[in-house]
Amino acid sequence: MERKIWKAGLEFAQRSASFCLCTVIESSGSVPRRAGASMLVAADGSTVGTIGGGTVERLAADEALRAIAGGQPRLRTFDLNDPDAEDTGAICGGSVTIFFNVQRAAHVAHVFGAGHVALPTARLLASVAYAVKLYDESAEHAKRERFPDAVEIHIGDLPKLAAEADVRPEDSVVILTSSHETDFEIVRAFRNRLPAFLGVIGSKAKALHYRKLLAEEGWPPSEIARIHSPIGLEIGSRTPEEIAVSIVAQMISLRGPSE
Secondary structure (H helix, E strand, C coil), rough: HHHHHHHHCCCCCCCCCCCEEEEEEEECCCCCCCCCEEEEECCCCCCECCCCCCHHHHHHHHHHHHHHHHCCEEEEECCCCCCCCCCCCCCCCCEEEEEEECCCEEEEEEEECCCHHHHHHHHHHCCCCCEEEEECCCCCCCCCCCCCCCEEEECHHHHHHHHEEEEEEEEEEEECCHHHHHHHHHHHHHCCCCCCCEEECHHHHHHHHHHHHHHHCCCCCCHHEEECCCEEEEEEEEHHHHHHHHHHHHHHHHHHCCC
């Protein structure tokens, strides 16, 4: 397989982006490329590599997008012998069988704060197949040496970073800063775009105060109810490591199946 395809696949995986690898496994007749030819198709329809261009490549790209949407690999044979076929309209002759191997986006956790609880939380999240994106105001705290498993590290004003972050509906947001005010501003940045999981560290009193303020700002009760604060399962955790376990356990218990 061409090196550029492997390189593109690695880059997509590091960005937690969905893609489909289309590989010719069998062919006959006058088809442009033989078994082993591959093409990577991204979720936006862009491609890397080729399986011959023309009709075969167009059909494969369309099928790859359907495979990405469905989240399941598939095998399909395209008959290029019939000029009246609805899908091919081809007259070159031959047939080609292609395996569509789907790689769906990983679970992504956006962790705000790089303090003593964030350290074991980020490490544990990465160990259970989350792509961790870390945000903090301090380059000293959020340095690569402390968070080697993070796929991205962003430094700056946290509420601003939260407002600009590319957070998908299926993602998780974990707020672990040392400032109650900053935590609240980060939460506010997700109004009308709540991710699948949004949790905030803190006491029950702090959580009640947040909910009261959000209600006063006109947040729908249904959205307020989706905010997990205090974050984590109640397991009697005390140390940063125990708190991390409670947080990650709660996230796993609420997330959907791996994609």
